[in-house]
Amino acid sequence: MSTAVIPSSPSIWAAVEAADGRRPRSLQTQLGASDTVCERRAAYILHGHPKTDTVFSRSAALGTMAHEGLTKAAKAEFGWLIERKVADPAIRGSIDIVQLDEATAKRLPARLRPKVTADVVTVEDIKTKTVWKWDDVLRYGPTEAELRQVHLYADLLRTEGFEDRTGQRVLARLGPVGVQQIRLRYVCRDNGDEHVYEIPFDPQRAEEARWWLTRVAETKSPEDGRRDFMGPNLDAVCDFCPFATACWGIPAPGRPAQTTLIHDDKDVEQALIDYVEAHKPFAEAKRVKDFARKKLDGSKAGRYGPNVLKWGGENPLEEPDLAKMIELFDDAGLKVPQTEDLARMVKILKAAGLPVPMRDTGRSSARTIRIVPYRE
Numbered sequence: 001m002s003t004a005v006i007p008s009s010p011s012i013w014a015a016v017e018a019a020d021g022r023r024p025r026s027l028q029t030q031l032g033a034s035d036t037v038c039e040r041r042a043a044y045i046l047h048g049h050p051k052t053d054t055v056f057s058r059s060a061a062l063g064t065m066a067h068e069g070l071t072k073a074a075k076a077e078f079g080w081l082i083e084r085k086v087a088d089p090a091i092r093g094s095i096d097i098v099q100l101d102e103a104t105a106k107r108l109p110a111r112l113r114p115k116v117t118a119d120v121v122t123v124e125d126i127k128t129k130t131v132w133k134w135d136d137v138l139r140y141g142p143t144e145a146e147l148r149q150v151h152l153y154a155d156l157l158r159t160e161g162f163e164d165r166t167g168q169r170v171l172a173r174l175g176p177v178g179v180q181q182i183r184l185r186y187v188c189r190d191n192g193d194e195h196v197y198e199i200p201f202d203p204q205r206a207e208e209a210r211w212w213l214t215r216v217a218e219t220k221s222p223e224d225g226r227r228d229f230m231g232p233n234l235d236a237v238c239d240f241c242p243f244a245t246a247c248w249g250i251p252a253p254g255r256p257a258q259t260t261l262i263h264d265d266k267d268v269e270q271a272l273i274d275y276v277e278a279h280k281p282f283a284e285a286k287r288v289k290d291f292a293r294k295k296l297d298g299s300k301a302g303r304y305g306p307n308v309l310k311w312g313g314e315n316p317l318e319e320p321d322l323a324k325m326i327e328l329f330d331d332a333g334l335k336v337p338q339t340e341d342l343a344r345m346v347k348i349l350k351a352a353g354l355p356v357p358m359r360d361t362g363r364s365s366a367r368t369i370r371i372v373p374y375r376e
C-alpha cells in the first residue's frame, strides 16, 4: 500500500482542505436551506447532478471556523441551542442558533434551558463577512437569499419542530415551536465588528421561500432552473460553485465562461440590446458620482449625516526590485527565467516562500475616497 509523503512543514491549508472535503455539507445531495442561493444550483442538487468543480475557498474556510467558534461560545456561555436540525420532505437545514423564550425553555429539562432567554423564540443565522463586504452589510442589510434561508429554518421549526433524531430527541418532543423573531448576526472576519439585524418572523416571506422551493422541485432538469448569478469572474458565488462547469460549459481558450451563452446572431442581437440599455443609466449615474466626487475634493474626513467620509491612497508606490530579485534567485539556487519576467519571478519567489524585494518608485498611489455608512 502506498502512503502519501507529507513534507515536514506542509502548508496548514492542505489539512484544512482535506478536512473540508470530508465535511458532511460537502457530500450532501439533499436540498438544504443553505442551498437556496441560486435556483439553478438548487436544481443541480435536487436532481442529483454530480459536482463538476472542486472548489475550496480559504476565506470561506476561515469563515466556517470562526462560525464554529462563535456558536460554541454562545452555547457554553448563554446556553443557546446551536446547530439543531430541522427537516420536512421538501428541505432540511441546520439552524445556527435557537434562542428560546422563558415559557418554551420551562418545557425542557434544566440542562437544556438557556441561561439567557429571549422575549420571543428567535431563530438566528450567523454570517461572517470580509471587510470588503462590510459596508454593504451596514448599508443594505441582508440579501434576499439570506432572508429566504433563515425564514425557511424558522418555518420548519414552526411547522415540524426540531427533527426527531439522535442528539435532539428531547427537543423534538416540544413539537412545533412558535418562532416569532428572525435574527441575522453579521461578524466581520477581519476585525470582529458585529452587526445584528432583527425582524419579526414574516409568514409572507416564508411562503415566498416555499414557492421558491416548489419552482425548483418542478424543474424537469437542472437546466430549467434560472441562473441567479452572472457567472465566474462576475459573481463570486459562481467562482466557488461546485456546478460551475455544468452550468456554463467550457468556453473557447482565453474566452470568459459567459461566451458559451452566445449560440447565434439572435443571441448577439440581444446581448447588444442589453449592453446599450444598461449603458445609459450607468453613464448617467457615473456622471452624478463623478460630479459629487469633484465637489468633495476639498472636504475634510468625518461624519456628515448618514455617511462617514474617509480619504485614503497617496501612499509611496513600490515595485519588485529586479536587481535584488536576481541576487536572491542566485542565493536560493532558483533558475532565473530566460527573459526577465517580473510577474513570473515574483510568482517563483512566493512559491519558494521567499520575500519579494521591493524598491520605491518615487511615485504615489492616487488619492482615494471612501464613504461608509455611519453607525452609532
Ligand code: SF4
Pocket: 038, 039, 040, 041, 227, 228, 229, 230, 231, 232, 237, 238, 241, 242, 243, 244, 247, 248
Ligand atoms: S455557476 Fe452560478 S449561476 Fe450557475 S449554478 Fe452555480 S451559482 Fe448558479
